[in-house]
Each structure stands twice: as structure tokens, then as C-alpha cells.
Amino acid sequence: xxxxxxxxxxxxxxxxxxxxxxxxxxxxxxxxxxxxxxxxxxxxxxxxxxxxxxxxxxxxxxxxxxxxxxxxxxxxxxxxxxxxxxxxxxxxxxxxxxxxxxxxxxxxxxxxxxxxxxxxxxxxxxxxxxxxxxxxxxxxxxxxxxxxxxxxxxxxxxxxxxxxxxxxxxxxxxxxxxxxxxxxxxxxxxxxxxxxxxxxxxxxxxxxxxxxxxxxxxxxxxxxxxxxxxxxxxxxxxxxxxxxxxxxxxxxxxxxxxxxxxxxxxxxxxxxxxxxxxxxxxxxxxxxxxxxxxxxxxxxxxxxxxxxxxxxxxxxxxxxxxxxxxxx
Numbered sequence: 390x391x392x393x394x395x396x397x398x399x400x401x402x403x404x405x406x407x408x409x410x411x412x413x414x415x416x417x418x419x420x421x422x423x424x425x426x427x428x429x430x431x432x433x434x435x436x437x438x439x440x441x442x443x444x445x446x447x448x449x450x451x452x453x454x455x456x457x458x459x460x461x462x463x464x465x466x467x468x469x470x471x472x473x474x475x476x477x478x479x480x481x482x483x484x485x486x487x488x489x490x491x492x493x494x495x496x497x498x499x500x501x502x503x504x505x506x507x508x509x510x511x512x513x514x515x516x517x518x519x520x521x522x523x524x525x526x527x528x529x530x531x532x533x534x535x536x537x538x539x540x541x542x543x544x545x546x547x548x549x550x551x552x553x554x555x556x557x558x559x560x561x562x563x564x565x566x567x568x569x570x571x572x573x574x575x576x577x578x579x580x581x582x583x584x585x586x587x588x589x590x591x592x593x594x595x596x597x598x599x600x601x602x603x604x605x606x607x608x609x610x611x612x613x614x615x616x617x618x619x620x621x622x623x624x625x626x627x628x629x630x631x632x633x634x635x636x637x638x639x640x641x642x643x644x645x646x647x648x649x650x651x652x653x654x655x656x657x658x659x660x661x662x663x664x665x666x667x668x669x670x671x672x673x674x675x676x677x678x679x680x681x682x683x684x685x686x687x688x689x690x691x692x693x694x695x696x697x698x699x700x701x702x703x704x705x706x707x708x709x710x711x712x713x714x715x716x717x
Contacts, residue, residue, distance in 0.1 A: 397463035399426030422446040447486035457497040476534040483538025500556035517666040563628025567606030568694035585646040595657035597636025604629035605687030608680040615676040628667035
């Protein structure tokens with residue numbers, strides 16, 4: 390049985406990757422410091438013999454005894470609310486955490502896949518975004534802590550690949566949604582759905598003309614898995630190329646939830662990208678991948694998930710606690 394380490398395993402994408410790797414017959418070591426992750430996302434896996442959980446911060450030295458075949462590095466705050474509250478932690482996990490895991494991959498001769506993001510393109514001047522586009526990023530803006538952490542992550546990954554011969558893969562993840570997202574984490578879909586559940590008007594920043602492209606989690610995980618098993622070492626966009634404006638999307642949410650909320654407008658946050666749409670030509674050509682789940686189908690599954698949350702769970706997702714020890 391091959392062994393895989395998944396960091397950020399109690400998070401949204403990390404937990405779905407745990408499910409997929411178990412299904413594929415791997416022994417899964419799930420690692421998370423639970424700053425933004427939730428054990429509830431993986432508690433169904435705890436009884437399995439081929440699953441273990443380690444409560445650990447990857448910015449500290451990472452030790453895994455015995456053989457290790459694969460590493461999936463998904464440890465990082467990924468939402469604006471999170472990385473604006475813990476900016477230093479965000480930079481550290483992108484730099485120190487990635488360095489530690491690349492060192493582990495080198496020691497174990499393991500293949501490592503790094504989770505990058507469409508945020509490395511910043512507020513793009515090229516549309517749609519291809520992997521060859523270098524981006525338009527404000528390094529000292531509030532979002533820079535996340536954008537630059539991911540850009541450094543890609544650089545050090547390629548350095549380990551070229552200098553040490555480590556088998557590396559880099560996935561650039563575009564907006565992804567589905568069950569296990571955390572409400573009110575600053576991203577569009579959980580923010581809208583949280584407001585719908587509470588009967589609040591939907592908040593659109595700017596005039597709503599900015600665009601996003603939303604990929605359902607099952608499609609995203611399939612693309613990530615195919616990239617991991619491929620022989621391609623350069624970055625690959627994995628996302629849904631079907632673009633929609635935020636205003637149109639808010640109207641879709643109102644129709645989906647059957648609520649009568651209005652749309653209210655607030656000033657656009659600094660450096661919020663105006664366009665986000667992946668060019669997935671490489672994913673199609675190299676991986677034979679493209680998204681299959683329609684936005685209508687995926688949004689219904691996501692809304693059905695959020696409706697099952699208890700009042701206590703809704704309260705917890707609304708008020709995320711970052712203690713002083715996490716601000717170092």
C-alpha cells in the first residue's frame with residue numbers, strides 16, 4: 390500500500406483529497422494544525438486502518454517514519470478573512486512549510502504536489518489567464534501576504550525540482566466550491582449562502598461587474614489527482630472556464646435559495662481582481678481533464694450541505710477565533 394502525506398488535511402480541499410486517496414487505495418497520513426481546518430471534515434475517516442491524523446504545524450520540522458511515496462501540500466489559509474487575520478502565519482506556511490516538505494520529499498524520494506492558486510495572477514491584465522502569464526500583483530498590499538507566499542512556493546518548488554531532481558507538481562487552483570466549505574470565510578459562495586441562511590441581503594463589492602469562474606470540488610479533485618499521477622512538472626491551471634459576473638451570480642443565489650433578499654453594494658476591497666477565468670488548454674491536452682459538473686448542479690449540492698448545518702455550527706463559522714498564539 391503506497392503512502393501519501395496530505396497537509397491541510399482538515400480543510401476544504403484537503404479533506405476531499407483524503408477521501409479520494411483512500412478510495413484509490415493509499416495509506417493516508419493527514420496533517421493539520423487546525424488553525425483554519427476542522428476535524429469534522431475528516432472524522433468519518435478515523436476508524437479506517439489506512440488513515441492516521443497528525444496534529445502538527447508544517448512550519449516546524451516534519452518527520453514521517455518509514456517510506457513515503459507522495460506528498461500533497463495544501464496547508465495554508467486560503468480565504469481573505471483568514472489570511473488577513475493571520476498574515477505572518479500565511480507567509481510562514483508558504484515559505485517555511487513548503488521548504489520543510491520539499492526537504493522531506495527529497496529525503497524520501499517522494500513525489501510532491503504543491504497547491505498554488507489563481508491569486509498568483511493578481512488583478513490580471515491578460516484574459517483568460519494562461520500558465521505563461523506572470524501576473525499583476527501588489528507585493529505590499531493586504532492580499533500580498535497570500536499572493537507572494539504562493540509565488541515563492543512555486544519558485545522554491547521549481548528550484549528543488551531543477552537543483553535536487555525532486556519530482557514536483559504544481560496546481561494553480563481557481564475558485565472552487567462544494568460541501569465542507571466554511572461559511573463566512575470571505576469567499577463569494579459561502580458568504581452569499583451564509584447571508585441567505587440568515588435572511589440577510591446579499592453583499593456585492595464594487596458594482597458587481599467583476600467576474601469569477603467557479604469549479605465544483607469533485608471536478609477540482611479529479612484534476613489534481615490526474616496532475617499528481619502525470620509526468621508534467623510545470624504549473625497547470627485547474628478550474629472551470631465558464632465565467633460569470635458577481636452581480637449575475639448573486640441573482641442566481643437568490644433564485645436557488647428561494648429567498649427574497651435584495652443585493653446591496655459596498656466599496657471594492659483593495660487589489661480585488663476584476664477578472665478571473667482560467668485557460669485550461671494545458672489540463673485538457675496533458676491530463677485529458679475538463680470540468681463535468683454544471684454550476685446549477687454543483688450549487689444545489691452545496692446549498693443542500695449548508696442547510697444541514699446546526700445553529701451552533703453556523704455560529705462557529707460566523708465567528709472564527711484566532712488566538713494570540715497564532716499571531717506570531
